Amino acid sequence: xxxxxxxxxxxxxxxxxxxxxxxxxxxxxxxxxxxxxxxxxxxxxxxxxxxxxxxxxxxxxxxxxxxxxxxxxxxxxxxxxxxxxxxxxxxxxxxxxxxxxxxxxxxxxxxxxxxxxxxxxxxxxxxxxxxxxxxxxxxxxxxxxxxxxxxxxxxxxxxxxxxxxxxxxxxxxxxxxxxxxxxxxxxxxxxxxxxxxxxxxxxxxxxxxxxxxxxxxxxxxxxxxxxxxxxxxxxxxxxxxxxxxxxxxxxxxxxxxxxxxxxxxxxxxxxxxxxxxxxxxxxxxxxxxxxxxxxxxxxxxxxxxxxxxxxxxxxxxxxxxxxxxxxxxxxxxxxxxxxxxxxxxxxxxxxxx
Numbered sequence: 001x002x003x004x005x006x007x008x009x010x011x012x013x014x015x016x017x018x019x020x021x022x023x024x025x026x027x028x029x030x031x032x033x034x035x036x037x038x039x040x041x042x043x044x045x046x047x048x049x050x051x052x053x054x055x056x057x058x059x060x061x062x063x064x065x066x067x068x069x070x071x072x073x074x075x076x077x078x079x080x081x082x083x084x085x086x087x088x089x090x091x092x093x094x095x096x097x098x099x100x101x102x103x104x105x106x107x108x109x110x111x112x113x114x115x116x117x118x119x120x121x122x123x124x125x126x127x128x129x130x131x132x133x134x135x136x137x138x139x140x141x142x143x144x145x146x147x148x149x150x151x152x153x154x155x156x157x158x159x160x161x162x163x164x165x166x167x168x169x170x171x172x173x174x175x176x177x178x179x180x181x182x183x184x185x186x187x188x189x190x191x192x193x194x195x196x197x198x199x200x201x202x203x204x205x206x207x208x209x210x211x212x213x214x215x216x217x218x219x220x221x222x223x224x225x226x227x228x229x230x231x232x233x234x235x236x237x238x239x240x241x242x243x244x245x246x247x248x249x250x251x252x253x254x255x256x257x258x259x260x261x262x263x264x265x266x267x268x269x270x271x272x273x274x275x276x277x278x279x280x281x282x283x284x285x286x287x288x289x290x291x292x293x294x295x296x297x298x299x300x301x302x303x304x305x306x307x308x309x310x311x312x313x314x315x316x317x318x319x320x321x322x323x324x325x326x327x328x329x330x331x332x333x334x335x336x337x338x339x340x341x342x343x344x345x346x347x348x349x350x351x352x353x
Contacts (some may be wrong), residue, residue, distance in 0.1 A: 001029060003101075003348055004069055006091045007080035012158035016041045016339035019209060024348075027072045029065065031058070044068050050086075055107070057084045066094045066173035076130075076352045077102035078344070083125035084142070092125040101130035103353055106143030107156060109136065109262045109285055118322040131351040134263050136286035139284050152287070155343050157265060160335050166276035166328065167246040172317035173202035177310070178248030178270050180241075183211030186261050188282065188301075190220060190255030195254075195306040197224040202315035208233045208244055221279065245275035249320040255284040256300045266290035274331040278323030280309050294343040295323070 001027040005011060010033070016026050020040045028041065031048035047064045052056035069077065077095045079102055081087035088104060095102040104126065113119045126143070131151035134140025140154055178198075181187050182225075187209070196205060207230065214232070221227050236244060251272040255263045263285030272291055273279055279295035281287040288297050298305035313319055333339060 001025070001076070001348065001352065002072065002074045003076050003078055003146040004072060004074035005029065005078045005080075005088060006060070006065070007078075007105075008052055008058055008087060010043075012337065013038065013041075014337040015158040015341050015344075018337045019345065020213045022341055022345045024341075024345060027068075027074060029060070029068060031060070042072070044072070055081055055085045057089060059065075060090050062090050062093065066089055066097060069094045069098055074100060076100065076343060076348050078105065078348070079103065080105040080107065082106050082108050082112075082116055083122040088125050089121055092128050096128055102128070103131045103133060103347060103351055104143065105135065106139045107135050107264075109138035109264060110140050110260065131347055133347060137289040138262060138285050139264070151347055153343055153347040155347065156233060156270075156335050156340060157267065158337065158340055160267070160270055160274055160331065162274040162328075162331055162336050163242075167242075169246060169249065169276070169321075169324075172249055172320055173314075175203045175314050175317050175320060176247060176249045177203060177205045178208065178244065178251045178272070179205065179253075180208040180244070180251065180254075180272070183207075183213045183217060185208050185213055186256055186258055187211075187213075188256045189213065189217055191256070191301060191303055191306065192252055192254045193220050193224060195310055196226060196229075198303075198307045199310045199314055201311070203310070203314045203315075204229050204231070206231045206233060206244070206248060208236055210235055241271065242275060245272050245277050248272070248276040249317075249321065250280060251279040252310075253279070253284075253287055254306060255282055255287060257272065257284050263287050270302065270335055273327035274335070276324040276328045278313075278320055279327050280306070282306075291327065292330060294326040298304050316336050 006029045010028050019026050026041050028043050029046045035043040035045045047061035050059045066216045079091035132144050133153045133155045253269050266286045279291045282300045296309045334343050
């Protein structure tokens with residue numbers, strides 16, 4: 001089966017190779033970057049304008065894309081973009097013109113078009129799809145708006161790095177908790193500090209990231225008498241993330257939803273899980289689906305529940321190692337290149353038959 005993949009960012013090469021191993025001949029549209037062939041993976045340069053990092057600004061040439069789809073003759077188009085984005089609109093138009101079925105992959109858990117014209121266009125894109133996927137469960141639910149008789153799937157973003165082994169960790173105590181991300185109210189670090197103030201025993205907290213809430217959080221830690229147990233690391237280069245994860249027993253993501261934001265993919269938590277970190281998360285956006293039974297899940301803004309989760313690990317530090325092993329196993333089974341490719345192929349075959 002030949003599948004034409006259209007997305008603001010090309011899928012990870014290892015996922016494409018896994019698709020080839022499953023009998024797929026991928027054709028990948030690229031706005032920039034190398035287009036030399038890689039075995040059975042075909043890359044095509046398609047003219048664009050706008051910012052490739054902004055899905056609402058990136059615009060593919062309608063004429064060039066239609067010609068690329070026509071010339072490659074795919075069985076199906078795989079379009080990554082919410083139905084109101086230019087990528088989805090031009091991809092769906094090419095599929096309609098050439099009578100090729102397409103799968104639409106939603107990436108947002110909130111929001112959507114506000115004008116009548118934009119809503120009509122999004123509905124047209126959505127109505128023409130042969131199947132729906134989301135990069136997370138909330139993104140899929142937002143895309144389909146309830147239920148649909150068409151095939152659906154959750155297909156996480158590709159590119160998660162899962163090392164073959166994880167570096168050795170020091171056995172707790174102390175139990176080292178970690179937070180990573182931009183320090184804003186939505187990330188819920190204030191809730192974590194309040195919960196840690198009621199957690200008794202030998203623990204430490206390492207905080208990786210900066211943001212507008214940092215000054216208030218440092219003052220809160222001082223008031224609560226926690227400063228000596230906290231380490232503010234600021235921003236680190238990406239190549240130093242592995243060392244951070246190796247120094248942490250359990251990642252905590254106490255995120256809280258707002259009308260404008262929910263946790264979109266939980267990729268930071270996933271990266272830690274792949275490195276063998278346990279996870280405590282709130283029921284915010286994609287987080288519960290990411291960790292599943294391999295992590296500890298509490299309700300948003302539920303300080304007593306978060307305190308109990310933290311205290312349970314500090315009181316029984318031997319639980320940290322199995323929690324991290326379970327998290328890594330879940331990352332391997334659901335979020336590595338092979339399982340992602342298998343989910344894509346299963347979806348495509350249901351749509352194309």
